[in-house]
Each structure stands twice: as C-alpha cells, then as structure tokens.
Amino acid sequence: MSAEEPLLYERVARLVEAQIASGALRGNERIPSVRSMSRTAKVSISTVVQAYLHLENIGLIEARPQSGFYVRPPMRATVPPPRPKVSRSRRPISIAAETLDTCREALARPDILQLNGAFTSPTLYPNQRLNNLIREVLRDHPAHAGECLLPPGHEELRRQVAKRMTFAGAPADPAHVVITSGTMDAITMSLQVLCKAGDTVLVESPTYFGVLQVVEYLGLKVVEVPNHTSTGIDVDAVRNIARTTRLAAAVLMPNFNNPTGSVTPDDAKREIVAILSAAEVPIIEDDIYGDLHYGNTRPTSLRAYDDAGLVITCGSVSKTIALGYRIGWAVTPQFHADIARAKFFSSVACPTLQQLVLARYYASGGYDRYLRRVRTTLAANSQSAVDAIVRYFPPGTRVARPSGGIVLWIELPAGVDGVELFRTALASRIGIAPGLVFSAKADYRNYIRISCGMLWTPTIERAIEKLGRLVAGIAKAA
C-alpha cells in the first residue's frame, strides 16, 4: 500500500464531503445508509462505517440514535465565528511583557490544565518508533556526538522535507532547504536576513505572539492586515498596504492561522503572492500547522503560486511528531544560502542525532499513516471543544470552527476582559491564552485562545464548563 494513495474509507468519506460541499447534501439531511453506500461505492459495510465515523469525528455528520447519519447543521446560528479587528497602525506598541511572561511560565507549570499551549498531546506521538530509530542511529553512528551536521543540515533530511512539500502543492529542491531549530528559528533568521532595524514588516492581526516578539527584538516595525476567522488573510488590506508602505518582508500564516485557525483560500493566496512579489516583498510563510488538516486535503503552500521565488516556507516537526526535538526548516530558492550562513553564525548547527532520526523516520513511510490518526483525533477534539463552548459559555460568545490545527479562537461577550479571565482561570489551575498577546496593538482584549490538542476527557469538558462560568461571572460584573 502506498502511503500517498487514499485508503478505501477515505474515498468514501470524500464522496460524502463533496456532496456536502456542493450543497447536494444540506444540514440535517440524512446521508445514504451504510448498506446503500456499500452497494453504491462497491466497498464493504465496515469500510463505510469507518468512513462515517471519520466524518463524525471531523464534525461533518452526526449519528442520530435509531435513525442513521445526518449532515451536521451549521452552528453559526447559535455561536457565530469571532470578528476580526481591523487595525492598520504602523506604530507597534509593546505587548504587555508581564502578561506574556505569565503565559510562558504557565506553560511550564505541571499543576495546571494546559489549554494554553498549541501542542498535540504527546501521547499521540509515534514515541516507540522514534525511540527505536534513536537506538538504530546509536548503533550506526556511535560517534554522532562528535559529528556536526553544518548548515544547511543533514542531506537526507533535507531531501525528505523537500519531497513532502509536494503535498502542499510546492515541490522543492533539497538544495533550497535549510534545517533549523524549529519554525521560530527559521522565521527569526529569515527576518534577520531580510530586514535591518527600523524596517517595516507586514503581519496578520491576530497572529502568533512569538512573531511579534521577535519583530520587536530585531527593532522592526509592524503593519497589520486582518486575518478573518472564515476567509483568512484580507487580500484588499494587503493590496492597500503594499501600495502605500515600503515593506521589508511579510510574515504570513495562510494555513490554520494561530490563533484564528483560518485557511486563506487558494485564489487569495495566489493574489497575495502576486501583490507582494510585484512590490518585491519577500514572504515568510509560517506553515507549522499545514499538515494538521481535518479534511483529506492538505492546504497549499504560498510557494505553489511563487514565480518570483520570494516565498520562504517555514515549518517543523514540533506540532506533529516531536516538540522536544527542536527541528524545523526554511525552504527558499533565493535565500537558502543567507539563512544557512545566519544559522552557522548564530548557533552553528542543529543537533546531529535528531536530524539523523527524523530523516530515517520520514524515509520509512509511517508518517502519513500516523498523521491520518492524529488529524482525526484533533478534528474530534476540536468539535468536542466547540460543542462544549456552545453548551457552557454565555450568550454573546463567538467561536471559530477551524478546519485544521490545534487551537480555537474565542470572542467573549463585549466587556469581558480576556486577561482577567486568564488570571482567574489560572487561579483555578486552567491555562488559556489571553487574546491581547496576539496583536502588536494589544487588541483582542475580549478574546481568548484555547488548545484542542489534548485528548478529550471529562476533565477538559469540566474545565471548559468552569471557564464558561468564569466568563459569565466577569460579564455580570462588567
């Protein structure tokens, strides 16, 4: 069985997905019975059951007792997705450092329920397989501690990374890949290579706070374009800013933006690349969540539309198989030599052992099977978390419904301070991320981000229930 070929049950699931997408099957409509689908698709009953359970896991259909499977009604009517804040200030204000420090410290606390980190549950990781590969490498490279795989990094790992870019619609040359210490290392070095202090960088609002911090460290200015929960990066805003502002680079997260979870549609991606290329603005694409799509198709990389070679795609293994390995990459036809140089001078190289192990892991072909399992779990978790928020949060709450990734972006009722909720929740040993850290202007005061990477348990459900009560309490007092 080829790892790339869809499995039988996936083909069946896609049939149903396509019908829902086209509107042939609408909300609350009954989908074909297992038996009739088995005849239509010429597959076994158990394959259809597997397909339907998968569709249920990713939230597209639901089982109704004694009746069969139905298309899940869109929930927008009861809890709509959060609205973006539109802001175009060119004067970044420093994000409340204290809040960020408290966030960071909370991540290291073993006594709290970690709904604050954007991590996949480590229990999902292919730990046994990876550990066996480590033992293999110890046998084959007993002196690995003395070997330094200098930038651009281990050749076979670069080959594997380049190969996998095909799934994002953007096959790459292994010579264009530089191995880094995770995605943020790739983004930081890209910014160092492309910008000098005082330059202006385009970012999304909201966006991952680490990007904003690095931009601040490097003495750069930011200009923000909205990221809409349902439609992704605002193309018109990009066009306007490219027309009026001299940009040194853009840092964009078109696939499962952190925190909104949105995917920017392919047409918009093509247009954004065209607009910024015409203005000769290099794009640093943060593709860290790209592999974690709930549906069957991986969203495309901006590099798929990049004729000018100005896109640097950054990714890592941190959200998928090995957060603790600290290995990522930058893929760029134009800037790979500069980034390799920056890597050498700022931290010499990435650890040898992890590079050797990951190259073997990818080459061994188990990754796609593994990913399928993780994606199904994340999709189910995400749905369960949305359901719990709908159930337990007070009216006026809005929640995103991402089609991939590990986080949920929640807009609280007007007047509810996300930082207050963050502190109150921490006192109840529940970690969340307050919205204001996700923009340079400290917008999103009444927003929070929670993780859906952990395995769904009654404990998590109770924590969300508790959060709902805290929100209601703050709303009442406001």
Add this chain to the structure above:
Amino acid sequence: MSAEEPLLYERVARLVEAQIASGALRGNERIPSVRSMSRTAKVSISTVVQAYLHLENIGLIEARPQSGFYVRPPMRATVPPPRPKVSRSRRPISIAAETLDTCREALARPDILQLNGAFTSPTLYPNQRLNNLIREVLRDHPAHAGECLLPPGHEELRRQVAKRMTFAGAPADPAHVVITSGTMDAITMSLQVLCKAGDTVLVESPTYFGVLQVVEYLGLKVVEVPNHTSTGIDVDAVRNIARTTRLAAAVLMPNFNNPTGSVTPDDAKREIVAILSAAEVPIIEDDIYGDLHYGNTRPTSLRAYDDAGLVITCGSVSKTIALGYRIGWAVTPQFHADIARAKFFSSVACPTLQQLVLARYYASGGYDRYLRRVRTTLAANSQSAVDAIVRYFPPGTRVARPSGGIVLWIELPAGVDGVELFRTALASRIGIAPGLVFSAKADYRNYIRISCGMLWTPTIERAIEKLGRLVAGIAKAA
C-alpha cells in the same frame, strides 16, 4: 577517589611546574632523576614517570636520550609569538563574505584534512558513556519527544552547570543559568538583550569571526581592543575606550582566546571587570575553552571579579564532549530572565534528550577524569604542532604557545597572504583558517589559525610540512 582531588602524579608534576615557574629550574636544566624524585616525593617510580610524561606532553620538559629529563628551553628565540595588530577603528568593515563562505564550506568537506575547525577529535569523546545514557533516558522518559523543557531549561542540568562554575572561581546560582543551543546562541541572545541597532560593542582583535558576524547581523558597531598572544586582553586599551566611547556591551574571551590562545591574567581580569562595571557596560564572557587548560588549574571566569553582576558567562559542551549536541548556557545574575525570554521567542527551547543526558553525565562524575585525559592529549598535540611549525615553516614565522585550547595562531613572514595560503592549501586538501576573518577590519592578512584538536599523526605532520613549503613558495613570489 574524589574527582576534584589531584592525582598522585599530578602532585609530582605540580612540584616541578612550580620550580620552573619560580625560576628554580631553568631552561635546559636537568630535572631530578625519576629515582631521586620518587624518594623525595615519597611516591612510586611509575607515578614519577607518569608525571614526567605529562610534563613532556604539555611541553614543559623534554626527554634527552641516555640522559634524563630537561626543562624545555623557551623557544621564543627561534620562533617568537605573533604580534597583535593595534587598531581602534569604530567603523567595522564587513569581513570578506566570500572568504568566510569558503571557510564554512571547507568545514563540511570530508575530503580535506581539517586543520581549520576548532574541534576536539571526536574519537576522544566519551561516546560510549553518552550513548549508554541516551539508552537510559529512552527507558526512563519514553515520551521525551513530546516533552518541552522550556527556558531557562532542565533544572538538573542548570544545577550541574552552576556547580561546575566553582572550578572557574565563580560559583553560581542554578536560577541564574539559562540553557542555550551552544555558546554562540548564548552570545547572540545576550547581544540581542543588551543592545539595539547602532549601538557599539567592544570586542577583541583578533577574535572569533562568528562573534563579528553576529554583531554585523544585529546592526551593531564594533570597537576593538588588542588581544596579545602572551598577555591577553589589553587593559589600557579597555580603559581608554571605556573613557571615550559609549559601549552597550563587551564580548571578551579571556580564557584561551580564539585564535591567539592567550589567557588574560587574573589581575588584568579584575581590572577589566572594574573598568567596565564602573562604566555600566555588561560583559559577555565567551568561556567556551575554559575547561581545556593544559596545566592543572582552570583559569578563572570574569564572574570571579564581578561585584556588580554585569558579567554573562557563556559556555557549552561543544569543545569538550559533544559538539553535535548543540547545548550551551549563559550564566548571569542580572539578565537570566531576559535571555530565557529571548530563547523562548527566538527558538522556543533546546532539545529535551540532550539536556536530560548531559545532566546525568555531569552528575555521574566521570567528566573530570575524562577532561584530564583530553587536556593531556591536546597539550601534546599543541606541542607537536608548534614543533612541526618550527621545523617546517620559513624564517620570519611566529607562532603562539597557548597554555590551553584547541588552536594555534601563526604569523607568517611579512608579505605572505594568509588568504592565498588558505586557497593554495585547500587545493592540496588541507584546511586552515585565514587570519583576516578574525577582525572586523580584515587585519591579520599574514596570519593563519590551525587546529590542534585532532590526534597527532604522521599525516598531520606531513600536512604542516606541506603548509611550510607553500608559505615559503608564497614568500619567494612576494
């Protein structure tokens, strides 16, 4: 046997060392016979032999056939140490990027004799022990790939690093240690924390080219103070510059400067810290080679003289036990929280596995026994390399005689271009580092740096012979 207690043979060696240092034993003088020393020191014959072989290895004495051991004559008369270039320009000029790229690429070439890198031979590493510890950690932490040891990093490793600072005369609080991806990562982040673009940083001339590159990436200016091959950092120059120039930080390498190999004496260290502290200039101390002293005593850290808490000591395992692990640290009472924050935002964390393994390795106590063996080998290598240079290089050559570290700094006869030698040597598959990359002003045109970290073999001797012929050829043509 305590790891810290000197061994019997070391005590004997120290007796002789002290007599040479005090002048009681002079060059070419015969030292006590093995038999008489055995009686005097009340130790066995074999202990004395071990002591004398050690002293021979580190270049203090030499065996003369049929005659006994003699104090090695100072060789300054025939091949003196290189002279420093005194330069105080505040306008850094970019180091020839092409030369640096060629240097970096040469390091990755398996077909050349690597006299260019400053690495200890990996065959000296405690590989088996480290690999067994990895297997242990895999058993105890099977899910380590999912664990992230967030900055400041693994607590037990920080405790071990802090404890070892005692050997450098500067005991530290584990809370003041931040684990980093090697020494350069620690230096880079320290600079980011302390400086903003346009600020001026004090560096040595010559100094490690990586520091100059990072300074350039961060948009900083440099002002240089001489590092003298025999007396280390020029205190007067530091005083003058501190008086006239507003400095944001200093990056200093008082212990086995790369490339000169010099150690700055304790009194000078004390004075430098006092001068810079009075001017409120934080010092980033690059102590990467501190553990590799050829004699018995580790040189002190600048932190030993630091009442104001302005010194950040940076080090790593890269030169001692595990280049491929990419683990280092910054030790600082004042800036640890800022560096931990910078680490989190620029690359999140260091790999979990290596942190767990190194904590166990240091705790297990084998490191000091191991270091003793490596230091003896490096001392012997260094002496052999100096001897070969004396033998094979043309008159007009000067060579440093370091008392620790992995490199030799060589001044070629006037008019011999180190870059030309670098290129010619590369064509003969011998890697060296040209002098001009070691200063921001591209001084040191007729200097080179070679490594003495590899095990001494006839191949290396022949390579140095070849280099000598190439130097002579270039000198003739000049």
